[in-house]
Amino acid sequence: MAHPGQPMPTLDSPEMLLLRSECATDDAPWLPSDVWLPQAKRGAWGGGAGTGAAIEPVFNAGRLPFCCVVCKRGGLTGTKLIQCGRCKVARYCCKAHARAHWPAHKHCCAALAGLAKPAAEADWRASLVAARLALRRLPEGDDALQSWLHQPRCAVCGDAASPLKRCQRCHGAAFCDRHRDAAHERASCDAAMLEIACFGMISDMGAPLTIASRSPARAPLPGGWKAYFDMKIWDFEVPAYILSMGPPAAMLTEGLSLPLLVVRFLERRDVPASLVVHVVGAAAPELVGLHRLREIFAWLPRVDELRVQFVGPDLARDRAEARAPDERDGGSVKPVFFSETRAYYHDARRRLRTPTIVLAQHGGLHDPLFAAAWAPTLDLLLDEGAPCVFTGYNEAEGAADAAVLRERGAKFVADAHLNPFRGLRPYSEVAGCAAEFYHVNAYACCVEGRAQ
Ligand SMILES: [Zn+2]
Ligand SMILES: [Zn+2]
Ligand SMILES: [Zn+2]
Ligand SMILES: [Zn+2]
Numbered sequence: 160m161a162h163p164g165q166p167m168p169t170l171d172s173p174e175m176l177l178l179r180s181e182c183a184t185d186d187a188p189w190l191p192s193d194v195w196l197p198q199a200k201r202g203a204w205g206g207g208a209g210t211g212a213a214i215e216p217v218f219n220a221g222r223l224p225f226c227c228v229v230c231k232r233g234g235l236t237g238t239k240l241i242q243c244g245r246c247k248v249a250r251y252c253c254k255a256h257a258r259a260h261w262p263a264h265k266h267c268c269a270a271l272a273g274l275a276k277p278a279a280e281a282d283w284r285a286s287l288v289a290a291r292l293a294l295r296r297l298p299e300g301d302d303a304l305q306s307w308l309h310q311p312r313c314a315v316c317g318d319a320a321s322p323l324k325r326c327q328r329c330h331g332a333a334f335c336d337r338h339r340d341a342a343h344e345r346a347s348c349d350a351a352m353l354e355i356a357c358f359g360m361i362s363d364m365g366a367p368l369t370i371a372s373r374s375p376a377r378a379p380l381p382g383g384w385k386a387y388f389d390m391k392i393w394d395f396e397v398p399a400y401i402l403s404m405g406p407p408a409a410m411l412t413e414g415l416s417l418p419l420l421v422v423r424f425l426e427r428r429d430v431p432a433s434l435v436v437h438v439v440g441a442a443a444p445e446l447v448g449l450h451r452l453r454e455i456f457a458w459l460p461r462v463d464e465l466r467v468q469f470v471g472p473d474l475a476r477d478r479a480e481a482r483a484p485d486e487r488d489g490g491s492v493k494p495v496f497f498s499e500t501r502a503y504y505h506d507a508r509r510r511l512r513t514p515t516i517v518l519a520q521h522g523g524l525h526d527p528l529f530a531a532a533w534a535p536t537l538d539l540l541l542d543e544g545a546p547c548v549f550t551g552y553n554e555a556e557g558a559a560d561a562a563v564l565r566e567r568g569a570k571f572v573a574d575a576h577l578n579p580f581r582g583l584r585p586y587s588e589v590a591g592c593a594a595e596f597y598h599v600n601a602y603a604c605c606v607e608g609r610a611q
Contacts, residue, residue: 171393175403179392185383187583188408192352195404199356200236223355223587224311225330227252229260231358234330246271248310267303270294274307280317315341331355331587350585350596356406357584367584368407369414369448370395372457378426380419380458383579384412406584413582416600417445418454420548420580421516424572424605425459428546430515432463437514439504439536440522441469449483449497456493466496468511472532474501505535517547520600524549525559537567544608546572550600552586557602569606578603 183189225240226233232252233240243249243257248271249264251257270293277286287308294303312319313335323333326343331351334341361367372394381387392402401407421436434455438445446469455465466480478499485492500507517540523529524537540547549564551557557575565571582599 171399175400179403183385183388185385185579187349187353187405188384188388188412189403190349190353190405190408192349192405195406196235196352196356198400198404199359199406222305222309223331223358224250224309225325225333226250226355226358227256228264228306229256230362231355232362233355233359234325234327235352235355236359243268245269248272248306263302267294267297267306270297271303271307276310276320277312278318278320283317313338314343326351328352329355347596351587353405353409354585354587354596357410360406360410367410367414367447368397369451370397370411371415371418371451371453375457375460377460378422378458380422380426380580384583387580409582409584412580413584413599414448414451415454416578416580416582417518417520418452419458420518420550420578420600420603421455422458423580424546424548425516430459430461432461434459434462434465434516435512435514436465436467437504437511437517438467438469439471439517439519439540440473440533441471441499441520442473443475445469445520446497446499449495452483452495453493462493464494464496466498466512468498468500468514470500470502470504470507470511472501472503474499477501503532503536505539508539514543514545517545519547519549521550521552521556522560523551523556524563525556530563533563534567537564537569541567541569541606541609546605546607548603548605550578551575551602552597552599553601557604561604564604564606568609570608570610572605572607573603575602575604577601 178194179189189195223231223233227238227240228249228251230252232238238252240250240252241254241257243251243264246268249257249260249268251260274290274293275286277283290304290307294307297303310319311323311325311333313323314332315338316335318335318337321335323335324339326332326334326348329348329351331354332343332348334343357367372391373396374391374394376390381390388408393399395402395411397407402411417438425434449467452465452467456462468480476499478497480496480498483495483497485494500510522533524533549560551560554575554577561571561575578600581601585596585598588595588597
């Protein structure tokens with residue numbers, strides 16, 4: 160469809176309109192990779208080597224097996240990778256990025272080199288224990304373990320020891336000799352491409368697309384992303400051809416997922432003019448692109464000001480309430496205030512305002528690691544009785560968290576269900592060898608007070 164030298168088609172060009180009507184689904188607005196990939200390769204983002212900034216603050220260094228540790232470029236956009244000669248785990252797009260990573264990598268390179276590569280899935284757990292023990296003592300242990308966890312492995316048997324052949328389409332999955340003809344599902348191949356391209360895009364553009372739509376829209380929200388974008392696609396301050404590609408669309412859905420969860424569970428209620436949202440168990444990534452929260456104004460026109468209070472022990476700092484930079488919403492400027500409280504919610508609650516709605520994204524209520532810390536917070540939330548939305552990365556997590564809430568006596572407004580406004584940017588599951596992916600806010604449930 161697009162050829163080198165031709166101008167990029169815009170969203171309202173006839174071929175794009177046809178593509179949108181034929182290919183956009185709730186799971187993938189404009190995903191067809193054969194269309195956006197040639198465009199991406201020709202654009203700045205994801206192309207070439209060594210030109211992008213390092214992706215530092217939010218993401219794990221080692222996450223993607225066939226990408227540069229520093230800038231996340233990989234074979235998908237034609238970047239040839241060199242591997243660290245000593246450990247053969249770290250990969251780079253160029254010598255400059257290898258040098259840039261060395262101050263961090265030098266603490267763990269020798270240890271990584273000394274670890275046996277698991278030869279099969281059965282080996283994996285035993286190797287993981289050994290890797291944890293060996294890497295834990297290092298100052299950069301966490302980073303090193305991520306690199307080890309995400310080293311290239313056969314997508315079928317988990318073999319990391321023998322030579323691997325990469326899928327030449329996505330460059331995300333690889334196969335050992337015995338499985339070189341294994342079926343590689345088209346959906347997971349697409350997801351791997353999208354994941355890698357999104358990381359490349361962050362590298363070039365510095366931040367994901369986290370923007371709100373401009374014009375007001377009356378509730379009810381449509382049933383999913385396809386209908387949402389049919390209604391609002393011309394409504395973002397981004398060149399149309401950018402939004403016509405899979406990666407920007409996926410990043411946009413991820414950014415809008417949080418505000419649209421708020422809208423979903425408040426649109427049928429009498430909302431106050433000053434809306435207070437508590438984000439419980441918050442971490443740094445949730446603070447990215449605060450202006451995306453203005454999306455709430457577009458759907459709940461009665462709301463004049465928004466106060467979002469982020470609370471969680473994993474936040475980097477305490478921050479008193481401040482006003483986020485203003486942007487126009489169809490002529491008027493409505494203020495967004497936000498604060499950060501680095502503490503457990505049950506310890507911090509008395510310092511916060513009374514919430515209209517509470518959100519806990521990927522809290523892992525069911526995880527034995529976090530259960531004890533969640534118990535007093537859940538009791539407090541159920542006693543106070545504000546609507547509380549809990550999300551998980553996949554169906555199993557959604558169901559397990561709902562079970563915890565039921566056990567604690569919660570009254571359900573909505574049981575765990577596939578969230579129609581989940582983020583569509585995929586993240587590969589470590590255990591799944593790039594065959595499984597999870598998504599931000601994939602499953603959600605809503606409770607309000609205690610069942611009688
Ligand atoms: Zn690089
Ligand atoms: Zn190394
Ligand atoms: Zn294999
Ligand atoms: Zn593939």
